[in-house]
Amino acid sequence: MKAIVSTKYGPPDVLEFKEVVKPIPSDNQVLVKVHASSVNYGNLVLLRGEPFLARFAFGLLKPKYAIPGGDIAGTVEAVGKDVVQFQPGDGVFGDLSGCGWGGFAEYVCVPEQALALKPSNLSFSEAAAVPMAGVTALQSLRDKGKIQPGQKVLINGASGGVGTFAVQIAKALGAEVTGVCSTRNIDILDSLGADHSIDYTKEKFADNNQTYDLILGVNGHQPISDYKRTLKPNGIFVHVGGSSAQMFQAMTLGPWISKTSSKKVGSFLQRANQNDLVFMKELLETGKVKPVIDRQYKLSEVPEAFRYFEKGHAQGKVVITM
Structure with a gap:
């Protein structure tokens, strides 16, 4: 072969x-x-x-x-x-x-x-x-992020492989979703059902006075302080991907932030799981995710x-x- x-x-x-x-x-x-x-x-x-x-x-x-x-x-x-x-x-x-x-x-x-x-x-x-991108999005939102219906969720890096799945899964689980992407990808987020879009070439999500229950960092290079400031009390930030500096901060500063405040900051690593593949299959067959x-x-x-x-x-x- x-x-x-x-x-x-x-x-x-x-x-x-x-x-x-x-x-x-x-x-x-x-x-x-x-x-x-x-x-x-x-x-x-x-x-x-x-x-x-x-x-x-x-x-x-x-x-x-x-x-x-x-x-x-x-x-x-x-x-x-x-x-x-x-x-x-x-x-x-x-x-x-x-x-x-x-x-x-x-x-x-x-x-x-x-x-x-x-x-x-x-x-x-x-x-x-x-499989990998879809299950990563699912596990980071549901298992690490503890997503709940009605929550406000921000996804930074929403137009990539994991991000496009995360937008749709968060919507399917009942959240109000804001996606961060570049100008050329705004239409993609709209087509996936995102409630709001932020063009990072025109504004910084951390500067618009909005706060969120759950933030997924799928891409980007923002300092952890930006994510912490943008979280609501008891909010959760999950680092999935992005720059090495962002990953390092999530791993080193995340535990300290989680211990000293009501906000939780942590990293996430996907694990292959057959049950989650089956769950994704159901979302795909019902048209909730594509x-x-x-x-x-x-x-x-x-x-x-x-x-x-x-x-x-x-x-x-x-x-x-x-």
């Missing part, structure tokens, strides 16, 4: 498009013919080995996982004898970040717990855009897809088709 292979850390140029051995499923695995995958921040960490601390999970001197790619959508080709949830012919989607990656390939073997049935109203390309796809690249064009993704201006998701 054809796959993208990574044997050393570095820029997208280190990725090789080559023939490798097609995998054979073990007793508890599902063999999936991959139709589409997508690019996420975790793929970038696995590619470059940065930040350095990530290498303790991904391989200290070289990548532990030769074939990158976390999100997949495809068709079940074969199942091991102990698999009970799926059968050949099923359309599935899933997140492989917790079970060895391998999504940038024509076939992959994964534990059945990493998969869910593909939403019936989505194409394979659309389904591949969902994936936003910016660009699609062929498997052989993965290095080019990474170069575009690294610029940080993708409107929604970057998808890889086989």
Whole structure:
């Protein structure tokens, strides 16, 4: 089969498009013919080995996982004898970040717990855009952010992969949503149902005297003091992504702020979860959430897809088709 292979850390140029051995499923695995995958921040960490601390999970001197790619959508080709949830012919989607990656390939073997049935109203390309970004948005809002109906929620970085899902999920959970993005992305937020939009090229969200019950920092470089000032009493800030300085402040100052005030500041790391994939499937099939796809690249064009993704201006998701 054809796959993208990574044997050393570095820029997208280190990725090789080559023939490798097609995998054979073990007793508890599902063999999936991959139709589409997508690019996420975790793929970038696995590619470059940065930040350095990530290498303790991904391989200290070289990548532990030769074939990158976390999100997949495809068709079940074969199942091991102990698999009970799926059968050949099923359309599935899933997140492989917790079970060895391998999504940038024509076939992959994964534990059945990493998969869910593909939403019936989505194409394979659309389904591949969902798992990591959609579940990240869901878990950060529901589990870390403790979102409640009627709350005012601010999403900074609302037009990217996680942000577009976060806007829709927050609305589906009954919140009043304000999205922060650039001028060219205002129309996207309107189409996703955001109640309010802030164009960060024209105004700073921290300067408009509005306060929020929950803030998601999906992108940006604002100091933690801006987020703290913009939170209501008992409000929660969840750092999902953004600049290294912002992440460092959330990790070091967040616990102190949380202990010394009524406001909570914390970081969040997504965990692959089958139940949350099923929850996303229900939101997608009822039309409450839809994936936003910016660009699609062929498997052989993965290095080019990474170069575009690294610029940080993708409107929604970057998808890889086989």
